[in-house]
Amino acid sequence: MHEKVLNLLETGKVDIFLGYKMMAGHPLPHAFGRHNPVEVQEMILGPARYPLEKLAVEILAARPDLKIGILARDCNRRALNVLTVHQQVAPGQVQVLEVSCCPSPLQRHADCSSLEAKEFGAGKKEIGIDNNLTPDRLEAMEPTERFSRWMYEFQKCLKCYGCRDICPVCFCRECSLEHEDLIGTGDLPPEVPIFHLVRAVHMAGRCIDCGLCEDACPVDIPLRLLYRKVNELVADLFDYKTGLSLEQPPFSLLFDKTAQPAAAPHGA
Amino acid sequence: MYKLVPSVCSYCGTGCGVLFKVLDGKLLGTLPLKTHPVNEGKLCIKGWNLHEFVNSPLRLKAPLIRINGRFAKVTWDRAIRYTAEKFREVMSQHGPDSVGFLASAKITNEDNYLIQKFARAVVGTNNVDHCARL
Amino acid sequence: MTLKRMRFLKELFAFMGLGGRLRLEWISSAEAQKFVKVVSEFTEEIRALGPNPVGRYTCESGKKIGRRAACPTAPDPVLADTAPGPHTVPRAAAEGR
Ligand code: SF4
Ligand code: SF4
Ligand code: SF4
Numbered sequence: 298m299h300e301k302v303l304n305l306l307e308t309g310k311v312d313i314f315l316g317y318k319m320m321a322g323h324p325l326p327h328a329f330g331r332h333n334p335v336e337v338q339e340m341i342l343g344p345a346r347y348p349l350e351k352l353a354v355e356i357l358a359a360r361p362d363l364k365i366g367i368l369a370r371d372c373n374r375r376a377l378n379v380l381t382v383h384q385q386v387a388p389g390q391v392q393v394l395e396v397s398c399c400p401s402p403l404q405r406h407a408d409c410s411s412l413e414a415k416e417f418g419a420g421k422k423e424i425g426i427d428n429n430l431t432p433d434r435l436e437a438m439e440p441t442e443r444f445s446r447w448m449y450e451f452q453k454c455l456k457c458y459g460c461r462d463i464c465p466v467c468f469c470r471e472c473s474l475e476h477e478d479l480i481g482t483g484d485l486p487p488e489v490p491i492f493h494l495v496r497a498v499h500m501a502g503r504c505i506d507c508g509l510c511e512d513a514c515p516v517d518i519p520l521r522l523l524y525r526k527v528n529e530l531v532a533d534l535f536d537y538k539t540g541l542s543l544e545q546p547p548f549s550l551l552f553d554k555t556a557q558p559a560a561a562p563h564g565a
Numbered sequence: 566m567y568k569l570v571p572s573v574c575s576y577c578g579t580g581c582g583v584l585f586k587v588l589d590g591k592l593l594g595t596l597p598l599k600t601h602p603v604n605e606g607k608l609c610i611k612g613w614n615l616h617e618f619v620n621s622p623l624r625l626k627a628p629l630i631r632i633n634g635r636f637a638k639v640t641w642d643r644a645i646r647y648t649a650e651k652f653r654e655v656m657s658q659h660g661p662d663s664v665g666f667l668a669s670a671k672i673t674n675e676d677n678y679l680i681q682k683f684a685r686a687v688v689g690t691n692n693v694d695h696c697a698r699l
Numbered sequence: 700m701t702l703k704r705m706r707f708l709k710e711l712f713a714f715m716g717l718g719g720r721l722r723l724e725w726i727s728s729a730e731a732q733k734f735v736k737v738v739s740e741f742t743e744e745i746r747a748l749g750p751n752p753v754g755r756y757t758c759e760s761g762k763k764i765g766r767r768a769a770c771p772t773a774p775d776p777v778l779a780d781t782a783p784g785p786h787t788v789p790r791a792a793a794e795g796r
Contacts, residue, residue: 313567321571323600325584328567345599345606352586356567359588363566436714444716444752457610459597490715490753497711513597515607526714534703 299337301394302366306331311366311392313356315349316340326352342368342396348465348509350377353391366392372507375540376465379503382547385468417517425449428511428519432526451489453516460496460510460520466503473499493523500524501531502548505540571598576611578670578697579603583615592616656688665692719748 305311306329318327318339326347329337349367356365367373374393380386414429421427426435426446435443461467461474473479473495480488480495504524511521531537537548568587573580582601586593595615599606618624628644629636639647655663666684668677681693705723712721722741726734 323571323582323598325571325598326569328569330566347584347596347599352569355586355593356588359593432714440713440716440718441752442716443714447715448752455609457608457613459608459613462613463596494711494715498708501707512599512606513608515604515609523714527711530707530710534707 298342298394298396299340302329302337302340303334305366305392305394306334306337309364311364313363314366314368314394315352316368317343317345317347340368343398346370346372346507346509346512348376348463348507349373350380350391351465351468354380354386354468357386357390364392365390366394369393369395370398372505372509373465375505376507378540378543379466379505380468381543382545383466383468383503384547388543415517421517426519426522428517428522430519430522432522432529435522448489450518451493452486453518454486454489454492455515456485456487456492457515459513459515463509463513464504465507465509466500466505493518493520497523497527501527502535502537502539504528569596574608574612574615575671576615581608581612583608583612585616592619652688661689662692664688664690665694666690668693668695670695670697717752719744720751 302314302316306314312331314329314337315326316329317324318329318336318341319325320327324341324343324345326349327340329340350369350373353365353367356363367377369377374395377386377391377393381388417425417427417429424446426449438446458472458474461472474487474492480492486492504527506521506525506528508521510524511517511519514520528539531539531548535548537545539548566589570585570587572583572585574583581604582598584596584598586596593616595608595613597604597606597608597612604612627638628641630639630644630647631637652664666680666688668680677695684690684693702723705721709718709721712718722737724733724737726737
């Protein structure tokens, strides 16, 4: 792995390589550069996960002249595919070094923070929704109970916008969640369930199920579960497999054709 | 050229770990520090937007004193002397309980101790409060 | 497409526990009777479902309420829910989460 990164840097294929390094006792994302090849040996894989592809796209928006490489777990890879089909980054503009992290019976890597199932208290299990549930286990409940449980979860929202800010595929310059006429501003909790449903609908064809939003939510709203259902619906109804290939056109629930300019990615 | 700098949120006493995104010496944004024991990868809306005040044109970088109705930039020495004079003036007219002290969540325990000691022993008032009590 | 979009929304609402409150029909301007039939049917269906539960989370003034927001006239939305189920628990248990 280290040789491959060194090779990318030395042959000039990339100017910056985004990976992880232990700094100040924390596994942090770090930009490795050509000027310090020794440092590359310190690169690690995890266990913390940050949206490296989002960082790469942000850098490219400000400095389109740079070439960037990222350490890509499966979720990073899928997110990059979504960002590419939505023309936030040109195909091949971000080099990826793929690392395998998702568990399979054959290989069980433990270097991914999303693999550690979290425990939730009895209170949340009583009246809220356990984040470890699957959509069908939730659907086995009575609709009234499901609604009441969802509302309990949504009302905890602090409106920190962390779910949007960490999300690798939330790239819109204007966000509906901050739109005065759509959701309203200034109140806590935000208008529920609209706030969360709007985001859920916007995640159709975008969410690549990385779980970073749920990780970032200070009040443990089972966001990933909600977007999982959205993904199921998108796959069943529209036969769209979000993030799995570059060949699919960008998905939009509202328009038959996406209202995206066919121009270069923003900032370019 | 591009750096990610770990730091601590400067807004409240919780002290969440943040990660600043720095490109070419300019602050681009803030991320939560995922492995920080205080916030475990979560931030409130202030923490998420921590980078905004740093680059804000409205940010105060020097003390201001109102001179003839207009704010003027002054040195810290002058500002502190001015404040001390005004305090003395108010206290000599209305007694020590006419002033109060607000301590801060973003300074050390020792500094907070000093503030209350200063208020009680030097000035002679119990008007001490702290932003963590708001 | 419209059909699929509506199914998407319907199923998302159902997942939230708000199923049956959305309907799509094609009615031309010449089909007055069909219009009447569909609207009456749907009105009956909605009536049978009872009032929109989202309303329980709204103050009389129209301002939405939350567990933290002050709204003296409205009951605590989660705990006042009278539908049976494990989600209706005494206040103490709810707050000891
Ligand atoms: S799981 Fe959350 S953070 Fe990840 S892509 Fe989906 S919405 Fe965005
Ligand atoms: S991260 Fe959680 S609390 Fe913050 S806005 Fe999103 S849902 Fe609300
Ligand atoms: S992120 Fe919010 S809660 Fe955390 S220290 Fe900053 S202001 Fe306080």
